Amino acid sequence: MLPKGFRAAGLCAGIKGTEKKDLGLLHADVPANAAGVFTTNRVQAAPVLLDRKRIRSGWCRSIIVNSGNANCCTGPKGMQDAETMTRCTASALGVEAEEVLAASTGVIGEPLPIERIENAIPELVRRLRPEGVLDFAEAILTTDTRPKVVSRKGVLDGVEYAVTGIAKGAGMIHPHMATLLCFVCTDLEAPAKDLHRALFRSVEGSLNRISIDGDMSTNDTVLILANGASGAALAGDVSLEKFQRILDDVLGTLARDLVRDGEGVTKVVEIIVEGALSAEAARRVAETVATSSLVKTALFGEDANWGRILAAVGRAGILVDPEKIDVFFNDVRLVKGGVGCGKTAEAEATRVLRRPEFCLKVSLGQGSAGAAVVTSDLSVDYVKINAHYRS
Amino acid sequence: MLPKGFRAAGLCAGIKGTEKKDLGLLHADVPANAAGVFTTNRVQAAPVLLDRKRIRSGWCRSIIVNSGNANCCTGPKGMQDAETMTRCTASALGVEAEEVLAASTGVIGEPLPIERIENAIPELVRRLRPEGVLDFAEAILTTDTRPKVVSRKGVLDGVEYAVTGIAKGAGMIHPHMATLLCFVCTDLEAPAKDLHRALFRSVEGSLNRISIDGDMSTNDTVLILANGASGAALAGDVSLEKFQRILDDVLGTLARDLVRDGEGVTKVVEIIVEGALSAEAARRVAETVATSSLVKTALFGEDANWGRILAAVGRAGILVDPEKIDVFFNDVRLVKGGVGCGKTAEAEATRVLRRPEFCLKVSLGQGSAGAAVVTSDLSVDYVKINAHYRS
Numbered sequence: 205m206l207p208k209g210f211r212a213a214g215l216c217a218g219i220k221g222t223e224k225k226d227l228g229l230l231h232a233d234v235p236a237n238a239a240g241v242f243t244t245n246r247v248q249a250a251p252v253l254l255d256r257k258r259i260r261s262g263w264c265r266s267i268i269v270n271s272g273n274a275n276c277c278t279g280p281k282g283m284q285d286a287e288t289m290t291r292c293t294a295s296a297l298g299v300e301a302e303e304v305l306a307a308s309t310g311v312i313g314e315p316l317p318i319e320r321i322e323n324a325i326p327e328l329v330r331r332l333r334p335e336g337v338l339d340f341a342e343a344i345l346t347t348d349t350r351p352k353v354v355s356r357k358g359v360l361d362g363v364e365y366a367v368t369g370i371a372k373g374a375g376m377i378h379p380h381m382a383t384l385l386c387f388v389c390t391d392l393e394a395p396a397k398d399l400h401r402a403l404f405r406s407v408e409g410s411l412n413r414i415s416i417d418g419d420m421s422t423n424d425t426v427l428i429l430a431n432g433a434s435g436a437a438l439a440g441d442v443s444l445e446k447f448q449r450i451l452d453d454v455l456g457t458l459a460r461d462l463v464r465d466g467e468g469v470t471k472v473v474e475i476i477v478e479g480a481l482s483a484e485a486a487r488r489v490a491e492t493v494a495t496s497s498l499v500k501t502a503l504f505g506e507d508a509n510w511g512r513i514l515a516a517v518g519r520a521g522i523l524v525d526p527e528k529i530d531v532f533f534n535d536v537r538l539v540k541g542g543v544g545c546g547k548t549a550e551a552e553a554t555r556v557l558r559r560p561e562f563c564l565k566v567s568l569g570q571g572s573a574g575a576a577v578v579t580s581d582l583s584v585d586y587v588k589i590n591a592h593y594r595s
Numbered sequence: 596m597l598p599k600g601f602r603a604a605g606l607c608a609g610i611k612g613t614e615k616k617d618l619g620l621l622h623a624d625v626p627a628n629a630a631g632v633f634t635t636n637r638v639q640a641a642p643v644l645l646d647r648k649r650i651r652s653g654w655c656r657s658i659i660v661n662s663g664n665a666n667c668c669t670g671p672k673g674m675q676d677a678e679t680m681t682r683c684t685a686s687a688l689g690v691e692a693e694e695v696l697a698a699s700t701g702v703i704g705e706p707l708p709i710e711r712i713e714n715a716i717p718e719l720v721r722r723l724r725p726e727g728v729l730d731f732a733e734a735i736l737t738t739d740t741r742p743k744v745v746s747r748k749g750v751l752d753g754v755e756y757a758v759t760g761i762a763k764g765a766g767m768i769h770p771h772m773a774t775l776l777c778f779v780c781t782d783l784e785a786p787a788k789d790l791h792r793a794l795f796r797s798v799e800g801s802l803n804r805i806s807i808d809g810d811m812s813t814n815d816t817v818l819i820l821a822n823g824a825s826g827a828a829l830a831g832d833v834s835l836e837k838f839q840r841i842l843d844d845v846l847g848t849l850a851r852d853l854v855r856d857g858e859g860v861t862k863v864v865e866i867i868v869e870g871a872l873s874a875e876a877a878r879r880v881a882e883t884v885a886t887s888s889l890v891k892t893a894l895f896g897e898d899a900n901w902g903r904i905l906a907a908v909g910r911a912g913i914l915v916d917p918e919k920i921d922v923f924f925n926d927v928r929l930v931k932g933g934v935g936c937g938k939t940a941e942a943e944a945t946r947v948l949r950r951p952e953f954c955l956k957v958s959l960g961q962g963s964a965g966a967a968v969v970t971s972d973l974s975v976d977y978v979k980i981n982a983h984y985r986s
């Protein structure tokens with residue numbers, strides 16, 4: 205399942221205090237070019253600060269990841285622990301610590317049980333194998349209910365290459381990155397600057413277009429590694445464009461999977477805004493609707509309460525003309541010119557709302573720009589999960 | 596309970612389809628100077644649009660209010676209905692329609708059952724009496740569980756006057772106004788421009804400083820009427836300042852009552868931000884913490900999960916230095932310099948969290964500016980109430 209020249213592993217190091225896997229390692233047998241995108245939160249976890257510095261080299265051999273603890277707001281010891289994780293991993297692999305990146309996810313503010321991690325790393329390295337991707341994908345989960353792995357194939361100049369993405373999400377999910385870890389590896393040969401450009405573009409259209417609860421994480425990390433083991437190589441804009449489409453597909457699929465498996469999620473809803481004067485205006489409207497507690501609780505209740513949608517549109521900070529607004533659930537028009545289309549339309553919209561996935565389209569009737577955000581409902585289970593997350 | 600020269604009434608007109616009161620009238624026996632503050636949502640209910648126009652005259656005799664229907668997104672018929680409400684009221688009272696203001700609250704997007712309102716108005720006018728304030732306060736409620744009335748007395752030049760405020764809230768409550776109606780009447784004599792200035796200042800420090808669910812309503816209306824019946828009169832800045840303090844007290848008390856009675860609320864929490872470089876920066880941080888789903892679910896769960904507080908501070912769009920941040924629950928310091936203060940502090944903070952009302956203070960350690968927002972927790976009941984609001 206992993207592209208050529210990559211191995212992975214995952215095991216239980218006892219970080220979570222359960223028997224679940226909580227430590228994972230992804231390794232490139234030959235040095236890989238690398239790029240990363242990180243949280244824009246001003247409060248950042250130690251591994252994020254470490255990776256930001258190391259990724260500047262443009263390459264990477266290994267990524268060591270723990271779940272169950274975010275290693276964030278942990279002071280100087282937090283940075284020491286992040287460095288220790290990478291040093292131990294490097295030493296067991298026979299590489300340099302600077303070639304190893306780290307990621308953590310879980311509770312903020314508690315010191316990392318670093319001895320458990322140190323003790324487990326030698327065994328983790330022994331378990332590295334090409335088929336280890338699912339163990340790795342499991343080891344990085346927190347409140348996710350299932351591992352998320354997406355693989356795609358591409359061809360350049362007749363040579364096939366593979367792209368595999370592994371992600372975790374569940375809570376603190378919001379555009380501009382969330383408690384989201386995502387690791388992409390490919391056996392394509394690609395320069396770090398092309399990787400960075402392609403990754404940034406793909407993230408903008410995928411991971412930065414989803415929202416579960418509007419909260420932004422301190423630990424978001426998306427890394428891409430390209431080791432060239434397939435023999436296929438990027439050369440020029442056409443091949444970059446082909447690679448971009450495959451990467452967009454991998455990250456887009458993972459992004460939707462993240463929402464599907466979000467905390468307490470029962471509905472996955474794509475909010476599409478069209479007819480705006482600018483893409484930025486469309487995006488603000490889409491994000492405001494996507495994060496409205498009242499819209500999200502109505503989605504959970506399968507209530508076609510379009511008044512809340514218009515109320516959210518109206519507070520997005522954009523000049524809108526209520527009398528030009530249309531609202532659709534899939535192809536059912538519920539609102540025309542700012543006024544409801546009546547009981548029959550509501551009944552049809554309610555049938556759409558009963559589905560697990562659908563589109564909610566808002567047409568502003570002002571211009572031709574648009575934007576889309578994938579969001580979820582706000583359920584009783586979301587509150588229950590998050591009221592007692594640490595206990 | 597009402598100041599001199601005011602009467603009020605409330606009854607069941609059948610708008611809600613229950614036996615609950617849903618139509619109220621507040622009346623000044625002599626023409627009153629008046630001012631208003633309205634929602635900044637771009638989508639505005641018909642009565643808001645009507646009142647904005649009429650309040651420019653600077654005076655008002657009566658306010659007719661219905662609950663159970665917001666008369667918003669109801670097209671041209673919505674405006675006709677709002678006008679009809681005021682015309683009927685005016686005709687039953689023997690005043691001009693332009694002297695009557697209207698307010699509506701409830702479901703968005705359904706046509707107002709205007710005939711029921713027309714039929715009920717004559718009886719409503721007959722029931723007007725000085726003791727009718729509680730009937731009126733009941734008639735304007737939606738998901739609120741209790742009426743909210745606050746009265747205070749003031750003295751100017753030895754003459755006593757009274758100020759009474761009546762409000763409803765419950766959901767769609769957020770700074771910059773919410774599904775919130777608030778009517779203040781006083782028997783002070785005061786020019787409309789002074790009333791407007793005082794009302795605007797008081798609202799900024801009270802109703803614009805509360806958040807229940809981050810959603811902003813289409814119907815927010817705060818009106819003040821001053822009929823001069825007490826014989827006390829505003830004259831100069833000193834008397835205006837005295838009146839301002841009383842109005843601040845009335846609106847501040849109502850604002851906190853609104854949060855206490857918010858949908859599903861089990862905790863009322865004052866978020867205080869200090870040590871910021873500017874009041875605007877402090878306010879952005881306070882509002883981000885106050886609206887974070889993850890902070891609010893942790894408050895509901897009585898979990899001193901300060902990591903979520905720091906994560907919210909970090910995404911407020913303000914340059915902060917995590918290593919300077921302290922966090923307190925009342926007087927218990929939970930975070931010092933961005934790092935947790937340990938298990939004993941957490942245990943003490945948890946004791947604070949078990950109380951129904953407390954302060955959560957974030958000190959940024961950068962400057963001397965501050966801000967405060969009163970917020971609530973996000974509970975299972977909030978989701979249940981809002982999932983099925985219309986059914």
